[in-house]
Amino acid sequence: MKNKSVCFSGHRPHKLPDNKAIINVLKSRLYMAIIDSVKKGYCEFYTGCALGVDIWAAMFLIEMKKSDPKLKVHCVIPYQGHSKKWSAYDKYNLECVLRNADSVCCLSERYYRGCFAVRNKYIVDRSSLLIAVIDDESSGTGQTVRYAEKNGIEIIRLDVTDADETEYVFAQLNIIH
Numbered sequence: 001m002k003n004k005s006v007c008f009s010g011h012r013p014h015k016l017p018d019n020k021a022i023i024n025v026l027k028s029r030l031y032m033a034i035i036d037s038v039k040k041g042y043c044e045f046y047t048g049c050a051l052g053v054d055i056w057a058a059m060f061l062i063e064m065k066k067s068d069p070k071l072k073v074h075c076v077i078p079y080q081g082h083s084k085k086w087s088a089y090d091k092y093n094l095e096c097v098l099r100n101a102d103s104v105c106c107l108s109e110r111y112y113r114g115c116f117a118v119r120n121k122y123i124v125d126r127s128s129l130l131i132a133v134i135d136d137e138s139s140g141t142g143q144t145v146r147y148a149e150k151n152g153i154e155i156i157r158l159d160v161t162d163a164d165e166t167e168y169v170f171a172q173l174n175i176i177h
Contacts (some may be wrong), residue, residue, distance in 0.1 A: 001018060001077075001126050002045060004041055004043055004128065005032075005044035005045070005065060005128055006037050006042050006044070006045050006046070006127055006128075006129045006130070007045070007046040007047070007048075007123035007127040007129075007130055007131075008030075008047055008048070008053055008054050008090045008130070008132070008133060009051070009054075009120065009131075009132045009134070009140070009141045009144040010050075010052055010054065010125075010131065010133030010134065010158075011046070011052060011135070011141055012050060012051050012052045012139055014148065016170060018089070020041070023129055026133055027164045029158045030053065030056060030060070030131065030133060032058060033131045033156050034060060034061065035064075037131070038064070038068065041048040042128075042129060043057075043070050043072060043151075044074065044127075045061050045072065045074065046074045046076060046123040046126055046127055047075055048076050048077075048116075048119050048120060048123055049075050049076065049077050049094060049098075051086065052061070053133045055097060055102040056096060056138045057119065057131070058073055058075065058097040058106055059093065059097060061071075061073050062096070062097065062100045062101075064177060072102040072103075073100070073101045074091070074099040074102060074104075074126075075098055075103065075105070075106065076105050076119055076122055076155055077105065077107065077142075078111075078116050078119040079106065079107065079109065079110055079112070079115050080106055080108070082111070087150060092125050105122075107119055108121060116140055117143060120140065120147065124147055124148050124151065124153060125151070127148075127153060128153060128154060129148070129154045129156065130144065130145065130153050130154070131156045131158065132145050132150040132153075132155060132157055132158065134157055134158070134159065135159060135170040137152065
């Protein structure tokens with residue numbers, strides 16, 4: 001159902017700032033963008049199951065599904081064994097996501113050059129909104145954003161470069177008070 005579907009794209013954790021407070025700001029922005037999309041009636045969510053943004057979004061949505069069962073999480077894996085080199089912790093998180101997803105689609109039995117781009121096009125082609133955590137336009141996330149723009153998909157850009165630790169501190173103060 002493309003008219004109320006969302007997909008995600010974002011840099012892997014090792015390409016994001018090595019600063020826990022800034023990562024928490026980015027996660028908070030991502031979670032707020034998801035909450036806002038749900039309030040606007042979006043209920044289908046596609047994740048490419050990459051480390052970082054994709055898994056963060058999927059885990060948050062799986063928690064949201066507990067109180068809002070109309071939400072659907074669709075996992076799109078680029079190839080079998082794509083997480084083979086991940087840490088045990090990251091593999092565990094992926095397994096939790098896959099176990100709780102409404103659907104899992106594996107696009108290829110093995111890795112091939114361009115399989116991540118195919119995965120990204122697959123999720124964009126099924127969505128009407130892209131939520132992207134981005135600062136490097138030449139990255140896979142940048143390619144995904146350009147593909148979405150070319151196809152008239154609405155894009156919410158969560159810019160890594162303007163994330164600031166004080167935003168996290170103020171957000172925490174607002175939560176406490």
